[in-house]
Amino acid sequence: MSVEDPSPPAAARPPGRLLARFVLLALVGVALAVGAVAAFGPVRVARPSAEVALPYTPEPKFAVEIRKPAGPPVFHTGIKDANGKSVTMACAECHKTREPNAANRLGRPMAFFHQALKGQHGNLACVACHNSTEANASLRLADGTSLPYTEVMQLCAQCHGPQYRSYQHGAHGGMAGYWDLSKGGRTRANCVDCHNPHAPKYQPVQPARATNDRGAAKETGHE
Amino acid sequence: MSEPKKFALPVLGEVDRRTALKAGAATLGVTAWAAAIQPWFEWTTELNVDEFLQKHYRELTAEQKLAVFRHLEEDAKKQYGADVHISDPLPLPGVQYAYALNLSICIGCRKCAEACHVENNHDRPTHQSYIRVFEMQKGGIDFAKGDCHYDHPVPAPDKYYMPVQCQHCENAPCVKACPVEATWAEPDGIVVVDYNWCIGCRYCEAACPYHARRFNWQKPEIPADEVNPNQGYLSNRVRPQGVMEKCTFCLHRVREGRMPACLEACPTGARVFGNVLDPDSEIRWVLDNKRVFVLKEELGTKPRFFYFFDK
Numbered sequence: 001m002s003v004e005d006p007s008p009p010a011a012a013r014p015p016g017r018l019l020a021r022f023v024l025l026a027l028v029g030v031a032l033a034v035g036a037v038a039a040f041g042p043v044r045v046a047r048p049s050a051e052v053a054l055p056y057t058p059e060p061k062f063a064v065e066i067r068k069p070a071g072p073p074v075f076h077t078g079i080k081d082a083n084g085k086s087v088t089m090a091c092a093e094c095h096k097t098r099e100p101n102a103a104n105r106l107g108r109p110m111a112f113f114h115q116a117l118k119g120q121h122g123n124l125a126c127v128a129c130h131n132s133t134e135a136n137a138s139l140r141l142a143d144g145t146s147l148p149y150t151e152v153m154q155l156c157a158q159c160h161g162p163q164y165r166s167y168q169h170g171a172h173g174g175m176a177g178y179w180d181l182s183k184g185g186r187t188r189a190n191c192v193d194c195h196n197p198h199a200p201k202y203q204p205v206q207p208a209r210a211t212n213d214r215g216a217a218k219e220t221g222h223e
Numbered sequence: 224m225s226e227p228k229k230f231a232l233p234v235l236g237e238v239d240r241r242t243a244l245k246a247g248a249a250t251l252g253v254t255a256w257a258a259a260i261q262p263w264f265e266w267t268t269e270l271n272v273d274e275f276l277q278k279h280y281r282e283l284t285a286e287q288k289l290a291v292f293r294h295l296e297e298d299a300k301k302q303y304g305a306d307v308h309i310s311d312p313l314p315l316p317g318v319q320y321a322y323a324l325n326l327s328i329c330i331g332c333r334k335c336a337e338a339c340h341v342e343n344n345h346d347r348p349t350h351q352s353y354i355r356v357f358e359m360q361k362g363g364i365d366f367a368k369g370d371c372h373y374d375h376p377v378p379a380p381d382k383y384y385m386p387v388q389c390q391h392c393e394n395a396p397c398v399k400a401c402p403v404e405a406t407w408a409e410p411d412g413i414v415v416v417d418y419n420w421c422i423g424c425r426y427c428e429a430a431c432p433y434h435a436r437r438f439n440w441q442k443p444e445i446p447a448d449e450v451n452p453n454q455g456y457l458s459n460r461v462r463p464q465g466v467m468e469k470c471t472f473c474l475h476r477v478r479e480g481r482m483p484a485c486l487e488a489c490p491t492g493a494r495v496f497g498n499v500l501d502p503d504s505e506i507r508w509v510l511d512n513k514r515v516f517v518l519k520e521e522l523g524t525k526p527r528f529f530y531f532f533d534k
Binding site for chain 1: 505
């Protein structure tokens with residue numbers, strides 16, 4: 001094996017190779033120049049593409065209607081009149097003459113009246129929510145202001161802020177109608193549609209029938 | 224050279240070996256050909272020439288679409304005895320749909336699955352639905368311990384409920400798996416199937432990590448008075464036998480501004496739907512303010528369906 005330098009002396013190199021080197025160097029130079037212009041040169045403003053549409057944010061033309069409770073509750077006497085209609089009484093029928101007992105609390109059995117009322121909602125006193133000064137025809141906010149029964153959600157929101165916040169942003173409470181309020185309205189449930197104010201925990205329900213398709217087939221325990 | 228051997232065959236009489244082989248091969252050939260063209264003799268009114276020659280949905284002109292829809296409406300009348308209207312609402316520019324589900328308030332009542340069953344003209348005997356609700360053990364998200372066949376009052380103690388339907392992935396494995404491009408993502412993000420183009424190979428079903436696709440093993444059975452007449456070509460029209468189907472976010476409803484049927488059926492309001500591009504939309508508020516997550520994030524499917532807990 002030869003130990004000599006295999007490359008011929010510079011003088012002996014064919015001129016074609018020298019030319020190739022020059023061309024290569026020139027190419028590298030051009031590439032660097034292009035790269036420098038691209039990196040540090042004037043910034044070109046990108047033209048908005050015609051395909052990208054602006055977000056669709058239509059003006060609402062229809063309202064979001066929150067269902068309201070019927071108003072002050074009525075007392076069902078259990079008696080039927082001559083026409084077979086059940087006889088009901090307004091709260092005030094009794095409460096205009098009888099002072100409510102401020103010590104009464106939900107979850108504690110009542111000695112007189114409301115014996116059937118059972119529930120669990122913290123350790124709330126009746127007068128925490130019911131306004132005894134207006135013969136119980138209204139609700140009472142924590143600061144003592146009177147509140148009509150139809151506006152019950154305000155009362156609930158005093159303690160259940162996170163739920164109310166979610167509700168206001170459509171992330172709590174059943175609804176139906178249109179997501180696009182420029183095409184149609186929406187109705188929403190209120191708190192007491194689903195939660196009994198005296199026992200607010202959502203009551204268990206029997207689920208609808210499951211599908212029996214193959215994909216949902218029960219595991220047969222095959223290996 | 225000896226004399227060629229002669230065979231005595233019925234009808235043909237005495238023939239040589241070569242002729243006998245030719246005759247045998249010809250008989251086999253004719254039989255095979257008859258078997259091959261046999262489906263053509265089973266051509267019925269259900270198999271329509273126009274439908275057979277129909278182009279891909281995305282290549283149809285408006286007039287061709289109308290002709291297809293009218294034909295499908297006649298078909299529904301003939302096969303199901305129902306007067307249906309098939310429409311094709313187009314995607315709205317500037318709209319990208321997304322869905323979020325609040326696992327803290329879902330009670331597992333399956334009303335969403337039931338509403339889907341009714342809205343999307345699912346097969347009655349199998350009680351099919353695009354939504355499967357899993358009863359999950361609190362403390363983790365382990366579908367192996369989940370059960371979608373529960374039949375007891377809900378919510379049960381120590382359980383939570385996880386409805387799973389098509390996640391309308393931005394990077395949908397099912398779309399990539401389809402060998403005939405019968406399924407694709409629309410510009411508003413809804414992954415749809417052209418039931419007239421689908422060949423029923425079920426590759427997409429195998430590709431979907433969420434088991435969200437269903438196959439029509441049989442022709443769906445629906446009584447005439449239960450058929451939902453408000454139908455979309457790409458969504459809830461009654462699917463033929465042998466094709467894939469899936470949740471379309473109720474495309475025929477949402478592209479007209481309405482909520483999906485599953486959302487309206489939800490009694491607790493666990494479901495949130497809307498246009499993510501609208502900064503004031505409910506869905507946007509949820510994505511911005513709740514700690515949302517997606518199923519099987521590690522697969523890189525980029526679902527448009529999000530889950531969250533309140534706490």
